[in-house]
Amino acid sequence: MKIFPRTYRCAVLSAVKHDYVARxxxxxxxxxxxxxxxxxxxxxxxxxxxxxxxxxFQIPYxxxxxxxxxxxxxxxxxxxxEAERHCDLSIRAAQAGxxxxxxxxxxxxxxxxxxxxxxxxxxxxxxLMWNRNFLPGVIQAQQQxxxxxxxxxxxxxxxxxxxxxxxxxxxxxxxxxxxxxxxxFQIAAHVDGSDGAVGQDPIGELSxxxxxxxxxxxxxxxxxxxRVFARSTSHFHQVNADNHVEDLASITLEMEGGLIGSLAxxxxxxxxxxxxxxxxxHVTGTTGALVISESRPEVxxxxxxxxxxxxxxxxxxxxxxFLLAENFIQAIEQDRDTILGIRAxxxxxxxxxxxxxxxxxxxxxxxx
Amino acid sequence: MIRLAVNGDYALWQQxxxxxxxxxxxxxxxxxxxxxxxxxxxxxxxxxxxIGFDVSLEEVLPLLxxxxxxxxxxxxSFDNFTYWTDAANRYGFPLSVVNLDxxxxxxQTIHEQLRTRKxxxxxxxxxxxxxxxxxxxxxxxxxxxxxxxxxxxxELAHWLTGMSPNLVFATEASGAETDxxxxxxxxxxxxxxxxGMALIGYSDAFPCGAGYQxxxxxxxxxxxxxxxxxxMQLLYQWNCLNALRTEEGVRPRANLAQVFVDALCNDxxxxxSVTDWQNILKLKNAAEKxxxxxxxxxxxxx
Numbered sequence: 001m002k003i004f005p006r007t008y009r010c011a012v013l014s015a016v017k018h019d020y021v022a023r024x025x026x027x028x029x030x031x032x033x034x035x036x037x038x039x040x041x042x043x044x045x046x047x048x049x050x051x052x053x054x055x056x057f058q059i060p061y062x063x064x065x066x067x068x069x070x071x072x073x074x075x076x077x078x079x080x081x082e083a084e085r086h087c088d089l090s091i092r093a094a095q096a097g098x099x100x101x102x103x104x105x106x107x108x109x110x111x112x113x114x115x116x117x118x119x120x121x122x123x124x125x126x127x128l129m130w131n132r133n134f135l136p137g138v139i140q141a142q143q144q145x146x147x148x149x150x151x152x153x154x155x156x157x158x159x160x161x162x163x164x165x166x167x168x169x170x171x172x173x174x175x176x177x178x179x180x181x182x183x184x185f186q187i188a189a190h191v192d193g194s195d196g197a198v199g200q201d202p203i204g205e206l207s208x209x210x211x212x213x214x215x216x217x218x219x220x221x222x223x224x225x226x227r228v229f230a231r232s233t234s235h236f237h238q239v240n241a242d243n244h245v246e247d248l249a250s251i252t253l254e255m256e257g258g259l260i261g262s263l264a265x266x267x268x269x270x271x272x273x274x275x276x277x278x279x280x281x282h283v284t285g286t287t288g289a290l291v292i293s294e295s296r297p298e299v300x301x302x303x304x305x306x307x308x309x310x311x312x313x314x315x316x317x318x319x320x321x322f323l324l325a326e327n328f329i330q331a332i333e334q335d336r337d338t339i340l341g342i343r344a345x346x347x348x349x350x351x352x353x354x355x356x357x358x359x360x361x362x363x364x365x366x367x368x
Numbered sequence: 369m370i371r372l373a374v375n376g377d378y379a380l381w382q383q384x385x386x387x388x389x390x391x392x393x394x395x396x397x398x399x400x401x402x403x404x405x406x407x408x409x410x411x412x413x414x415x416x417x418x419i420g421f422d423v424s425l426e427e428v429l430p431l432l433x434x435x436x437x438x439x440x441x442x443x444x445s446f447d448n449f450t451y452w453t454d455a456a457n458r459y460g461f462p463l464s465v466v467n468l469d470x471x472x473x474x475x476q477t478i479h480e481q482l483r484t485r486k487x488x489x490x491x492x493x494x495x496x497x498x499x500x501x502x503x504x505x506x507x508x509x510x511x512x513x514x515x516x517x518x519x520x521x522x523e524l525a526h527w528l529t530g531m532s533p534n535l536v537f538a539t540e541a542s543g544a545e546t547d548x549x550x551x552x553x554x555x556x557x558x559x560x561x562x563x564g565m566a567l568i569g570y571s572d573a574f575p576c577g578a579g580y581q582x583x584x585x586x587x588x589x590x591x592x593x594x595x596x597x598x599x600m601q602l603l604y605q606w607n608c609l610n611a612l613r614t615e616e617g618v619r620p621r622a623n624l625a626q627v628f629v630d631a632l633c634n635d636x637x638x639x640x641s642v643t644d645w646q647n648i649l650k651l652k653n654a655a656e657k658x659x660x661x662x663x664x665x666x667x668x669x670x
Contacts, residue, residue, distance in 0.1 A: 154541045154553045157569060159494060161586065170588065229537040229664060233563030235491035235588050248491050248586065250565045252557045258543025262555055262567050264494050264586075272591035278584065280597075282496055284553055284571045289498060291580065291597045362535055362559070363664050 004333050009034040011074040011098070013065055013089045014081035015053040016046045017198050021080045021103045021130045022053060024321030031076070031325055036061045037068030038081075045187050065089065069096040076328075079103060082199030083208070087112035090127070091119040099126040099332055104211040106349040108201055113349050120342040126331045128338040129345040131215040134323035137294045141220055141281055150285030153221045156253075156261040157282040158213035162205075163273035165194055166237040166247065179242035196267065204245035205267045206232060207352055213263045214348040215340055216281055223255035224347060229364040230355035236269050251355045254364070275313040370629050373407050373434075375399045376416040380618065387622040390629055402428045410434060412632055414625075429455050435462045435638070437628050440523070440645070441469070443516050446652065449645060456642075464628070464638035465645050467523050471623035473616050474594045478585065479528055487587030490529040493558075493566035494584045495521050500574040501551045512660040514538070514652050518554060518570040522655070523648045525558070525566050528585065532647065533566070535559035537664040538655040549573050556655050561669055578613055 008031050012022045015036060025031045036054040038046060040063040047063070054061035062068040069077065069092070077093030079086055080103035087107045090100045100120065106129060107113050120127045132138065145153060167185055182202040189195035197203035217225070232246035240247040248268065253261035268277065279294035298313040306312075324339070331338040340348075350367050358365040371393045374381050381394045397406040399417055402425055407413060412435040438452055449465065456463035469475050481487050497517055514522075526532065541553035551573030558566040582595035600611040631638050654665040 154573060155555070155569070155571065157496065157555075157567075159584070161591075163591075229539075229557055231535075231557070231559045231563075231565035233491065233565070235489075235563060235586075248565075250492060250494075250557065250567050252537060252539055252555060252567070254539055258541055260539050260541045260553065260555060262557070262569065264492055264567060266492065266586060268491075268586050268591060269589065271589060272586060278591075278593055280595075282569075282582075284498065284573065286549060286573065288577075289571075289574065289580070291582075291595075293597065362666070364537060364662070 005075060006030065007032050008076050008329070009072065009074045010076040010078050011068045011072060011093070012036045012053060012078045012080070013068075013093060014038045014042070014046065014050060014079065014085065016042070016049045016082060017080045017103055019049075019053045019080070021101065022078050024130070025076075025078055025101060025325050026057070027321045028325035028329075030329055033057045033059055034074050035059055035068045035072040037065045038063060039065055049190075065092060066096070069093060069098060074098060076101060083108050083197055083203055084199050084201050087116040090116055094119045094123040094125050097123065097125065099328070101128045101130060101328060103130050104209070105197070105203065105207055105352075106211070106345045108203055108207060110349075110353060113346055117342050117346050126328065126338055127342040127345070128324065128328045128331070129211060129215075129340040130324065131340045132212050132294070132320055133215050133219045133339050134320045134327070135294055135318055137292045137296050138216055138219070138281070141283065141290055141292045144290055145220055145283065145285070150283060150289055151287030153259060153283055153285045155259060155284045156217055156221050157263075158216050158261075159264045159278055159280045160209060160213040161264070161273065161277040161279065162209065162267045163270055163275075163277040164267055165270045166196055166239055166267055167194065168238045169269070170234060170236055170238050170241045173238050173242070180239045182239065182243045185239045202243035202245045204232065204234075204240065204249070205247050206230075206249040206251075206265050206355060207245075209265055209267075210263070210352045210355075211345070211348055213265060214351055217253070217261055218344055218348065219339065220281070220283060221255070221259060221261075223257050223259045225253050225255050225351045225367050227254040227364050227366050228252060228351060228355045228358055230358040232356070232359045236267065246359070249355070249359070252364075253351075270309065275311040369393065370412070370632055371395065371410045372412055372414060372625070372629075373397050373410040374414040374416060380621065383618045384622045384625050387618070388626055388629055390633060392625070392629060404428050404431050407432060407434065412437065412628065414628070415439065425455075429461075430459050432459065432461045435464070435632060437464045437466060437638075439468050439624075440465050441467060441517070441520055445516065446519065446649060449649065453642060462638070464641045466624065466641060467520050467527070468620055468624060469520065469524050470527055471620040471627070473619050473623070475524065475528070475583070476623065478583070478592045478594060481590070481592055482528055482585065482587070486590055487585065487592065488589030489562065489564070490531065490585055490587050491564045492586040493525045493529060493568070494582075495525065495566075495568045496580065496582045497521055497570050498574060498580040499572040500577050500579060501572055512656050514554065514556070514655055514659075515552065515570060515572065518556065518568065519648065519652045521568050521570070522556065522651055523645070525568060526644070526648060529564070531560045531562070531564065532667070532669045533558035533651065534561050534667050534669050535664055536651065536654045536658055536667060538658040539662070540659060554659070
């Protein structure tokens with residue numbers, strides 16, 4: 001009989017993008033962060049962010065990924081680096097025999113995605129793409145569909161808007177000024193939380209956030225996306241316009257079994273919603289339909305001198321972090337797939353790639 | 369004093385009449401048995417309810433010589449549009465065709481925000497319209513034809529944004545189970561020259577219920593969300609919980625009638641509405657071509 005540890009020790013392999021994944025995992029009593037690690041050659045700002053997380057958890061920061069994986073008795077690696085390094089770090093962890101929890105997006109290169117799939121499966125470790133599928137509203141939707149209350153799903157539509165700014169609005173760059181540099185902007189914007197996908201390669205909102213709404217589609221209707229038609233634009237933010245990446249996108253989905261669907265995804269500016277953004281799921285079926293607000297349950301909070309950026313409707317009772325971590329444990333101990341495993345993540349990546357291709361071609365594209 | 373000949377629910381028109389700023393006399397006519405004398409002393413005619421092609425208005429139309437306003441939502445197919453525009457050309461009466469949704473207080477509020485540029489340039493229009501299959505569905509259950517309510521939403525998107533799409537892609541749920549259903553589930557995806565986009569979804573596959581609508585528009589400096597989900601009240605009955613939509617009441621018809629009466633009093637030309645509809649029909653045709661070919665179809669921006 002296989003014996004599993006009471007507590008899973010985790011190596012955080014870079015926390016330069018977000019530390020919320022590591023913090024989310026650590027919120028589960030059966031996980032503990034043992035070490036933060038990164039490669040020695042990463043820039044100083046990356047070392048600084050890694051050190052901050054290490055200090056917050058009073059654990060070592062090691063500038064040697066392979067040593068951290070080898071010497072700190074860890075079973076799990078948590079990867080939250082720049083998107084272009086995600087797969088490389090995850091593959092190194094898998095090859096060291098560690099289970100992997102990775103931040104989104106999967107990657108920004110098809111070859112890297114395929115390399116990761118091969119590594120995870122060859123090394124027989126578990127993989128979880130961090131996601132939002134255990135938010136109360138999503139669980140509720142899944143329960144209603146599973147219970148058959150709307151019959152067979154016919155269509156699913158997800159609106160996924162982040163009402164956040166990303167620097168100056170589009171159209172504000174003065175004549176003669178150079179285009180905004182992506183990475184420099186993202187590093188600077190980290191201070192007030194308005195940063196997006198940090199990294200050398202600019203990444204649009206569909207590539208960065210598409211995992212979430214497509215994760216809902218996958219968990220709620222379970223149908224593979226076969227073909228997409230998409231439109232995208234940089235509509236709001238100068239940094240997106242200057243770097244030719246979208247901050248607003250829409251996708252039509254054609255799925256197996258004749259289902260159809262759509263996504264609307266965008267980082268639509270702080271002025272566009274008082275509580276961080278409208279996130280909605282619509283599912284129609286043969287005998288009924290569902291309209292789900294992803295943010296519920298929530299509490300309305302309003303007071304004099306309230307900071308403008310503070311959400312008026314506060315989400316409550318979310319156990320997303322705990323349930324994701326719990327799901328990961330069950331996957332390890334019962335040898336089953338996670339809620340968003342490597343194959344499902346690869347399918348989502350392929351859907352987004354096909355959508356981006358469709359934006360260029362102006363025609364529907366098959367999902368490979 | 370304006371004299372309107374109308375069809376439809378008399379009690380409703382009495383409610384509308386008392387909300388108008390100008391004194392208005394409303395005469396009700398029966399669309400199935402139109403009597404030329406009913407139109408003799410009126411200043412304008414409103415066709416609110418559908419007319420069937422089995423009903424002949426041929427005796428009446430040559431005598432109208434009045435401004436005629438037709439509500440597009442009452443149609444069973446867009447053959448009605450051709451019928452009315454041909455008749456208007458043949459007999460020379462001024463014709464206006466309107467989408468009643470323009471006069472919903474919620475849509476007027478949204479239009480005003482867009483018109484005053486509070487939301488900035490529109491980037492994304494998102495609509496859902498679900499109907500139950502008990503509602504009269506007309507003859508739009510034909511493959512590759514867009515249902516009339518979906519075309520009305522295309523028109524609504526055009527009216528709200530003031531933009532014409534240059535690309536359209538339409539798709540429909542299909543499959544053994546879906547094909548056995550009497551209803552349809554369709555969506556239309558539009559692209560605009562400014563990079564903007566619209567996703568307009570429609571379903572009449574529901575066996576029962578009150579239907580559902582939502583409309584959101586994301587502009588570069590703000591957004592609007594009009595969603596039946598936000599406007600539901602709760603009714604508890606023993607162990608059963610129901611959601612009740614708070615409707616916008618008689619106000620849409622009153623708003624429509626007021627605009628029409630104002631136009632009559634001030635001799636305003638409402639005819640551009642017909643040209644707008646002709647452009648919407650081109651979009652409808654392109655969407656139907658896309659449905660049939662499963663490819664995106666380009667459009668000339670008008």
